[in-house]
Amino acid sequence: MEIRLGDNQYGKAETRLVRVDRHPDRHEVTDLNVSTALAGDLAATHLTGDNAGVLPTDTQKNTVYAFARDGIGAIEAFAARLARHFVDTTPTIHRARVRIEQYSWERVAHHSFIRNSGTRTTTVTYDGAAVTVVSGVDDLVVMNTTGSEFHGFHKDRYTTLAETDDRILATAVRADWRHMTAEGTDWNDSHREATSHLVDAFADTHSLSLQQTLHAMGERVLRHREELAEVRLSLPNKHHFPVDLSAFELDNPGEVFFAADRPYGLIEGSVVRDGAPEPGLAWW
Amino acid sequence: MEIRLGDNQYGKAETRLVRVDRHPDRHEVTDLNVSTALAGDLAATHLTGDNAGVLPTDTQKNTVYAFARDGIGAIEAFAARLARHFVDTTPTIHRARVRIEQYSWERVAHHSFIRNSGTRTTTVTYDGAAVTVVSGVDDLVVMNTTGSEFHGFHKDRYTTLAETDDRILATAVRADWRHMTAEGTDWNDSHREATSHLVDAFADTHSLSLQQTLHAMGERVLRHREELAEVRLSLPNKHHFPVDLSAFELDNPGEVFFAADRPYGLIEGSVVRDGAPEPGLAWW
Amino acid sequence: MEIRLGDNQYGKAETRLVRVDRHPDRHEVTDLNVSTALAGDLAATHLTGDNAGVLPTDTQKNTVYAFARDGIGAIEAFAARLARHFVDTTPTIHRARVRIEQYSWERVAHHSFIRNSGTRTTTVTYDGAAVTVVSGVDDLVVMNTTGSEFHGFHKDRYTTLAETDDRILATAVRADWRHMTAEGTDWNDSHREATSHLVDAFADTHSLSLQQTLHAMGERVLRHREELAEVRLSLPNKHHFPVDLSAFELDNPGEVFFAADRPYGLIEGSVVRDGAPEPGLAWW
Amino acid sequence: MEIRLGDNQYGKAETRLVRVDRHPDRHEVTDLNVSTALAGDLAATHLTGDNAGVLPTDTQKNTVYAFARDGIGAIEAFAARLARHFVDTTPTIHRARVRIEQYSWERVAHHSFIRNSGTRTTTVTYDGAAVTVVSGVDDLVVMNTTGSEFHGFHKDRYTTLAETDDRILATAVRADWRHMTAEGTDWNDSHREATSHLVDAFADTHSLSLQQTLHAMGERVLRHREELAEVRLSLPNKHHFPVDLSAFELDNPGEVFFAADRPYGLIEGSVVRDGAPEPGLAWW
Structure with a gap:
């Protein structure tokens, strides 16, 4: 009996991203923990170490930060932007899942916040055809x-x-x-x-x-x-x-x-x- | 040179106590983590295993629950009641420290609560003469x-x-x-x-x-x-x-x-x- | 569109069980964290609170301890015994999964041990027909x-x-x-x-x-x-x-x-x- | 009654340092968690925000890494080198405490290791006159x-x-x-x-x-x-x-x-x- 590669995925877990929106009348803070996971034509790296199809997890982290430069909005939308990007721009990647946890901060003053309990989450998956949002x-x-x-x-x-x-x-x-x-x-x-x-x-x-x-x-x-x-x-x-x-x-x-x-x-x-x-x- | 026993204390750490006060118009909940530490004439148990002067840590836990039956009030007062009790009623115990962490619950309805972040604490010490409260x-x-x-x-x-x-x-x-x-x-x-x-x-x-x-x-x-x-x-x-x-x-x-x-x-x-x-x- | 119950399971998680085998020449220690999960005809408890088909999670915990009285053996075998028991003796339960983590203790002396790193695990599933072992x-x-x-x-x-x-x-x-x-x-x-x-x-x-x-x-x-x-x-x-x-x-x-x-x-x-x-x- | 600054210290906690010694016949790995704490003439930064006497905690971290370049040796000796350095070269710093936790790795092969349980620790304090080692x-x-x-x-x-x-x-x-x-x-x-x-x-x-x-x-x-x-x-x-x-x-x-x-x-x-x-x- 032959031995073969089964299901697999890889990504960067727990990229900790804080974004500050500096409005004149108040600051707003968005505090996220972003994990990305990609799947696709990845047999080569598993079997021979040929990484030509591998978008580094470091790049995935960079992408999270770069995309945040344009604003985040709702985490569902941010996760969908990221998932679409990875699949649509990386030839070997056919599925992306982006999981985000958002921590809660309550305003105390113009630019001061106190952290609350409760975590909002999203998991967005894209396979090149459909986006599913949880x-x-x-x-x-x-x-x-x-x-x-x-x-x-x-x-x-x-x-x-x-x-x-x-x-x-x-x-x-x-x-x-x-x-x-x-x-x-x-x-x-x-x-x-x-x-x-x-x-x-x-x-x-x-x-x-x-x-x-x-x-x-x-x-x-x-x-x-x-x-x-x-x-x-x-x-x-x-x-x-x-x-x-x-x-x-x-x-x-x-x-x-x-x-x-x-x-x-x-x-x-x-x-x-x-x-x-x-x-x-x-x-x- | 001789070898001798130095400073020592013992107690029950992290007794998890929840008390419900059932008022007609609303319930109230008090959620505590209580740690007790006692010191005194405890050389015997260290040197020979003679426990005649040792109030078991299990008893300390029981005391926390029994005292809660009469109501808790502010954690500083509850800790002081406990500290005084251990020193005043146990001949070998000359110092007691009671540390309490109180978790925060916000009312949602008559008897429903959601846990918030933030921990209130107290450390009360009693040596038979003075009570100090932190x-x-x-x-x-x-x-x-x-x-x-x-x-x-x-x-x-x-x-x-x-x-x-x-x-x-x-x-x-x-x-x-x-x-x-x-x-x-x-x-x-x-x-x-x-x-x-x-x-x-x-x-x-x-x-x-x-x-x-x-x-x-x-x-x-x-x-x-x-x-x-x-x-x-x-x-x-x-x-x-x-x-x-x-x-x-x-x-x-x-x-x-x-x-x-x-x-x-x-x-x-x-x-x-x-x-x-x-x-x-x-x-x- | 109607709303209906989907997949579900329930059980007792993280029952901490230590068993000592007292051989004359040495003791042996088995240190486990056992989680059970059962599925079957459980619509009634979800829809009306009728618990006639529910084997309490407390009973599942008791069963873990009672079965340990007869010896544990390999965790795969212990998990299979438990999984078979829940399905074979509870009419409403058609699937059981038992997950066990075993912690590692290295002998120091006859009845003395030091804990090592490394956790051995098993997940055994039984559906009334087949047992699968991971x-x-x-x-x-x-x-x-x-x-x-x-x-x-x-x-x-x-x-x-x-x-x-x-x-x-x-x-x-x-x-x-x-x-x-x-x-x-x-x-x-x-x-x-x-x-x-x-x-x-x-x-x-x-x-x-x-x-x-x-x-x-x-x-x-x-x-x-x-x-x-x-x-x-x-x-x-x-x-x-x-x-x-x-x-x-x-x-x-x-x-x-x-x-x-x-x-x-x-x-x-x-x-x-x-x-x-x-x-x-x-x-x- | 006046209000005044009491005891204080500051430092960089939990600098995670791994050093590899590459010997021909084998590698050796030293895996540390280093925390430094400094005290001295620090009233100005507390009272006015004048930081002229403050060696940044970032510098303390850098120093840990730079000193590791010369080799680590026993953690007690490494901690003492660091503590002496901070006090002897920073005019405002009169006391340094360096706490190190060392994690245990067991050799599997020439350059391969498996992590064991057990943490070795040291706390070294220096006040310009005496070094104490725990x-x-x-x-x-x-x-x-x-x-x-x-x-x-x-x-x-x-x-x-x-x-x-x-x-x-x-x-x-x-x-x-x-x-x-x-x-x-x-x-x-x-x-x-x-x-x-x-x-x-x-x-x-x-x-x-x-x-x-x-x-x-x-x-x-x-x-x-x-x-x-x-x-x-x-x-x-x-x-x-x-x-x-x-x-x-x-x-x-x-x-x-x-x-x-x-x-x-x-x-x-x-x-x-x-x-x-x-x-x-x-x-x-």
Whole structure:
């Protein structure tokens, strides 16, 4: 049996780019972590070390900085500009994926900022024909201190968990949502609204399982945002265990909790709009 | 020459405590990371393994949870309650230090919260006689996109740094401020105001060096908050280097920056109110 | 257009399990991080919160510990036992994936150990019919201080990288290799040999690109280990830049380097044995 | 009351330096993380932004790289060269502290290496008169699977911990040892031997408390290494809790453990040679 090269890609990961827009009345800051990944006719470098088809990862980094000179705009648009460039100008490159994380800064004064939690993300893929755009959030940490139950589950000989009709539900949301099209969307508006619906659905849902909350979050986004085709969520269940204080002759009416690190539940799922375009390379 | 036991302490680090206060109109959440450290007559356990004088670290953890049952209040007060307890009730323990980090949650709804950046801290020490209280913040990340210069520095044969009259100044503030007394202070109000002065001084100061900014931050706090005796600051200089785009026939008028990870400058200093009480065990 | 539930799975991540085997002449320690993920008929919990088909993640954790009571053996076998159990005994569960990381401890004495670097991994998937087994390593950090070149690459207007015929090549290997079958393999022997071939190929290959090294590593494993069908590698290019000392009237003949954090190249690829069985759920 | 500048220092943290020594028969690699901190007449930069006395942190970084051109040798000697340079050549600088972490690489072949766990450290301080040298290790993770007891401890109303005569004892050693003098020591030999004594004492000591083990480790080093004056240890108690399997009708004879993350005990102490020179600035 022969041995052959399989799927492969390469790129520059985590190019840290900060852009300052110096308006007279205020500065604006855009703080990004950009990762590029390219695929195409790359057998030669793998098999013989012939790099004639390899656009160096250093060049990819340079391109990120050079393109930022013209302004960034929404990260979805910036990622699409980069992805198109790599495929359209490098003969050997047939697919590009650009992933961007954007960190949040809140204005304190004219040119002063304080960093907030919450990361906005995008992953844009281009194959020479179609651009697919995924937007999202990462490490959005939320908690409900009540309104969460968990009971009626399947029990086997290894089940010891007590059923509960009141627990803390906390998670660090990673969500990625796929756009119907790559054109005609106000990316900033879409992102703000989708994120808001995620948080509202988390807060509003009386939860019988984190799965139910996950579905409610994805569904809420799709119901309100027609430009979106699918939402994928990854929700760690950040367990908060009530502390048994009875040895100290104290009760604990849902007030004192131990916040555990590991292990944690991990609930992953997607919610899809039927009839939406196929994902293509969106989740490649 | 004989070999002997020197300074020592022991305790339980990073007890993760979340308390929920269930008011009819809203829940409140207090999210803490509590570390206790005790010192005293502990030679026996070191030399012979006789643990008669050792209050287990597991007990220290239990005490944190049990005390939380009665409510937490400001972290400075909670830490003082714990420190006093350990020294006053354990014959062998003569000094206790309690360090608490408090994470920030912003209300979204009645019982729903989203986690914010920024950590409030306290370190309270008690030696059977005096309580010393230090409050602070950690990982408060701030940035000025202009208003920072650095020139006129000492040059030797290894100096290549260009002088600049306009750079980005960014740092992750760790600040600790020592209170004049352990009584009579509205801890929450004091903390909010001190933090606000730190941020304002960072934003307002036209900076010729990060040291100047550091001093301005500490001084601002002491000028406005009479209850405070000293401010200690540790400020990493999170370098943002302008990217040289000239190879691409582009200029870069202070717009495109590379945010570097390592190395980083590290500026540490304290600002002190003359005549304030001696720090005692504050920084022990 | 209707909205529907898409792909989903759930489980308990990062159950930290240490097992001690107490032989008279020596103890042995097995230190694992176990993550389970289950999929099946789980629409009800997502749509209505009806958990009748949900085996709690807490039960999955309990099962990991209970199964460890009978001994662990090779992590591939332990993962397969767990995966089969979840699917075969839970009516609603049709697919299970068990991922295990094993940390390395070197014996110092009869019952004393020191932790080494290097993580052994496995991912085993079972769908009620077939078991697929992937073994691997993670965070295996290697460096060649010479024998690496990079030149002849594609240049565009954003290319500034100098060509080099001598550079440091360093990476943190993540490799996953798929087994031809789930039976009849001495997992420990196979893992030791595959890892050794990876390291040897890294060291032996005079490299014209990290892609060439990647391919050589995968190919070497497949040439020597007939039980393996495919090797997937993810290799960050941990850049070491020679420091320009000319401003200090010093040369730098490949001796003094700056080890950069970010950005970094990221080279990903697979090497496949033609005619091997289809991967099925191996990379699910 | 007046407000004044208190203690302060500044420097460049975490300069990542790799040096390759290219011998015909083999290469050698030295992988360091160097942090410098300077103090002296620095009031002007804090109070007015006059930087005439400030040697830029960028220059400190350059100096680290330039000095590496001449070879590094033992990290204690390299740190001392740097500390002396900063104080002896910069009029305003009166104290320098250089902290170095050295990462461990094991040879695989002539110019190929694999990274091991374990970090060697040094902190060298110079004030224009005396050099003090501290050597150490960090993140040396060790475990005894038996030979550890904990009982006879002080009990109060919050004590629930069961006494045990057999537990796992695991820790990540941070140790720093102070040398009697800054001259005449074979640093590499001294470090290897001291580390070996630490590990042997951990393994050999039948432990009634982690404090007893800590003291035994420090004492062992001082008894065997006359060049050392003091050992400081910080030992997190990495708890391994036996899992209660009784609900599954299984016993657990000390075989199956949960490795907890937080909270953890933290035991800190020093062992001192009576009559040794005063520490001076060693722990500054």
